[in-house]
Amino acid sequence: MDNFVINGGHELFGEVSISGAKNAAVAIIPAAILADDVVRIENIPQISDVQLIIEILDRMGADIKLVNKNTLDIDTSNINYQSVPYELTSHFRASYYLIGAMLGRFNQAEVAMPGGCNFGVRPIDQHIKGFEMLGADVDIVDGMVCAKADKLMGTSIYMDVVSVGATINIMLAAVKARGLTIIENAAKEPHIVDLANFLNSMGADVRGAGTDVIKIRGVEKMHGCTYSIIPDQIEAGTYMVATAACGGDVLIKNVIPKHLESISAKLEEAGAEVIEYDDAVRVTRFKALNKCNVKTMPHPGFPTDMQPQMAVLLSIANGTSILSESVWDNRFQYVGQLLRMGADIQVDGKVAVIVGVPKLAGVSVKATDLRAGAAMIIAGLVAEGTTTVEDIVYVDRGYEDIVEKLSALGADIKRVSVNDDNAVQTAG
């Protein structure tokens, strides 16, 4: 197991380049199942969730070639239909995209229920509703989602809840269904648009992605293509918040500024300055941080995946801030770790009241999930003294080269391996 050891108190200066978007990559890679030819996917982030989805396709018989560390050629023309067991799906949420992709390719799917960060109950009723409305019979048997259809027929589907995963899964199942599928009350995240663009590059007919009505006209065949994944909105936002929290001046490159507008606006409200360029944003902060209220919302609102990171910044801002989580039932588990560092936060249901304190103190903390892990790192960067972040396997799920990227900005952070006898070596 590895830990991060951080000596805090350093401002951040320099440049950081953002990797491909995790939540786009884990949808686009399984979507390759729908093509009957080689697809070349570029700007793939080297993170464990992506490695897991690639391993599943490999086990299904896909021919996967590494072109370079962030580019793959994937040929699924000879994959075999097979069920996907729990030991492969339980480590991450996006494994359930295999259901939509396999339904689209084989008219059937048998995939174990997914894992993923623990924010309370994470139902998949909207996914199942979509598959059934397209004509599939769906049952959950011994933890396996079993879906089967004679043929998938396009239809209109009104989502009861704005759901990124369900919107994506229905898109994957519908692109080769017969006729027109209309998804209403669809999610509008950047990775939904990225998937739609990828599907259309393979010959699909998807229109309206990024709005709340997506129209998909089924096609017979889908061919290979070359596609580059968009930059990661949440990775970029994490470095933006880290810079504002630590103070300093950082150019965050290889981003789409429009995807970051809600984060930029909140950071300026808190006292940072954000300058937008074509494919970069520059964050500077030298004056005191001010309180501000944050409410997480589906895109284009403030992203829920930036909520823990923002809580760290607000915990050292002047005044009292209100942080409301409107997407997940229980996404404040990390607060207990911040309280151990001296933060003053009270959580009541889906609202956290954050009273700013002059400083945080470095201690040993745990990463309770992926974005909470990123938040613990930011807390260590701003804290006085040394912070050890444990359970960083979560962080490796979504942040490529985070130690190298932060060190290049002047942070004092090291990855250390803790082996069985607790002897500590510094990892390479």
Ligand code: EPZ
């Ligand atoms: C995706 O999760 C992301 N994961 C999450 O990011 C992100 O927090 C979330 O979207 C919201 O943006 C991936 O893309 C792999 P949802 P997903 O379906 O698809 C309810 C990260 O840090 N709901 O949009 O699982 C659900 O309970 C991760 O990268 C139903 O009720 O989220 C929640 O309250 C963490 N029924 C709300 O909808 C369903 O069938 C939004 O969930 C599906 C969802």
